[in-house]
Amino acid sequence: MSPDRSTTAPARSTALGTGTLLKAIGTKTYVLRKRYLFNTVTQIAIIYVLFLMVWFGGKAVAPTAIADNLAGITVGFFVWVMAVRAYRALSQDLINEAQWGTLEQLYLTPFGFGRVLAVKTVVNVAESFLWGATILALLLVTTSQSLYVDVVSVVPLVALSLASAAGVGFVLGGLTLLYKRIENVFTLVQFLFVAFIAAPVEQYPLLKLLPLSLGTDLLGSVMGDGLRLWELPALDLGLLVVKATLYLVVGYVVLQRCQYRARVRGALGHY
C-alpha cells in the first residue's frame, strides 16, 4: 500500500495541535543538544568556572561577607543562569534561524508565528530549569552548603521569575528581527540582570517591579530560610504573578509589532 501523500489540511490549531508543535520544537532542541553534547557541556563548564571565580575571588577579598551571604549568592547565581539562558535563547534562536535561512519557514505555519515563538520560549525556559538544576547541584557540592529545595515552592517561583526574563527576551527578540545585530544589548542586559537580582527590594519596595528582583528575593526566603510557598507574603506573590503576566504580555506585543515592521521592511529573514 502506498503511503498517504494527499494534501490534507493540517489539524486545527487546538491544544492537540500545539502539542505537535511542542514536540517539533522540543525534539529538535533535544536532538541538537545531544548531537553537540560537547558544546553543551562546555557552556555549563564555563558558567561553573565563572561561579568559582566569584566565589573564590569573593572569599579572598571579603571572606566574612561571602560566608554571611553564601545562600543569597548561590540562589542569585542560580536565578541569573536560568534568567540569562531563558531571555537570551529566544533572541539567539531568531538570529540563528535568520542566519540558517529557516526563519521564514517558521513563519509559514498554520500555528502562527507568535505561537511558534511562545512554544520556543516554553522549551527554552524548560531547558533553563535543567541548566539551573545542574548548576545548582554543582554549586552546592562545591560550596558544601545546603539549601532547602522544596520543589512545590521553588518551581512556581522560578517559573514566575523567568516569565519576566522571557518577557524581556520577547522584546529583545523583536528588536533582533528589526535591527538584526544587537548582540551588545544582550551583554548589557546580562549585567542589568545581576543588578536586578541583587536589588535591595526590602529597603526600596519599588524595586520589586524590576524583572527578577522580587522572585529572587522570595526564592531566597524559600531556599535559604526554608519557608514554604504559602508562608510567603500574599501581596508579594500576587505582585509576582501580575508582574510575570505584564512582562510577558508587553514583551509579546512588542515582539509582534517588531515582526510586523520587519515584514514591512521586507527584512524578516535577513541577517
Added chain:
Amino acid sequence: MTDSDPAIAVENLTKTYTERDGETVTAVDDVSLEVERGTVVGVLGPNGAGKTTAIKSILGLVVPSSGTVRVDGVDVSENPAEAYRSVGAVLEGARNVYWRLTVRENLEFFSRLHGHDSPADDRAHEEYVRTLNFEDKLDELVNDLSRGMKQKTALACTFARRTPILFLDEPTLGLDVETSRDLRRQLRELVETEDRTVVLSSHDMDTVQQLCDRVVVMNEGEIVADESVEDLIDLFRTQSYRLTVAGELSDSTRELLAERFQASDWERLDGEVEFEVLLEHGDQLYDCMDVLRDAGVTPASVRALDPDLEEAFVRIIERERAAMEGPA
C-alpha cells in the same frame, strides 16, 4: 473557502520601499493574478524584476503597500495562520532546512510544523525521498550533502507539509545541468501525482517550459505577459524569420531593415546574405519583401523561426525595455 475559489487570487498588489536616501522604489507594481487549482504557473523575469518580492508579498512574508492576496479563499494579511494551512514554500537564497539535522529529522520537523505527526506521515517522507532519488541519504546530516541533495531536502520538506499550494522560488538555482534535469523530472512526477498548485520562479527556462502550464513574465515590478507556455511561444513563432537574399545589401538598405524590421544576426555566405527579422505582425513580411525588391535583391529563402521559451522571454523583456525608453 470553496472549490470555485481560485487557489491564489492577487488583486492590485503593490510594494514600495523607501530607501535610506528617501527615494521610493516600487518593487511590485499593481500586480493582479489568479491561479487555478492544479496548475503550475511559472514566474519569469530578469534580476530585480520583482519576482521574489511578489512571491514573498503573496506569502505575507513581506507586507504589501496595497492590494489583497487570497490563498484558498483566505485573506493572507487578515488571517495568515489560516492561509498557511494551504501553503508551503521553498524560498530563494535561503537554506530552508536545518543543516545540523538529518534529512529525516528535517522532514519530521517541518511536517509537524504543519500539524502532521503520524506513522503514515513518516512513510510518506520516505516516499518523497525515494521519488527524489536520495533515499540512501535519509539519515545523513544535511550539512554533509551536496548542494543538489540539500535542494532536494528543501523540496521534500515543503512537500512533507502536505499543503495543496506550493511556492518554489528558484528550486534549481546553482545546480549542475544533470542534477537540474533530474530534479525537474522528479518535481514533475511529484506535482502530477499529488495534483498540487505550484507557483514556480526560475531563471532556468527549461524548468519553466517543462513544468509549467502557464507563464507570467515580470519586468520592473509589473506583469508584462501572462500566457500559457504554448501561447507565449506562439506569440513569436510567426513573427521571427530568417531570410536569405542573393547578392549584396547596401549599408542604407541594412539600416532601413534594422530600423523597420529589427534586422539582426547578419551573415555572409557565398554571394548570399542571411539575416533575421522580427516583425510586429505577419503582413510586415510583405513590406520587408518590398524593401528588398526596391534594393534590387531577390529573396532566396524565407524561413519562419520557432522560438523556444527563452527566446520569447528575451523578446518580451527587450520589447518592454524599448517601450520604457520611448522613441529615439
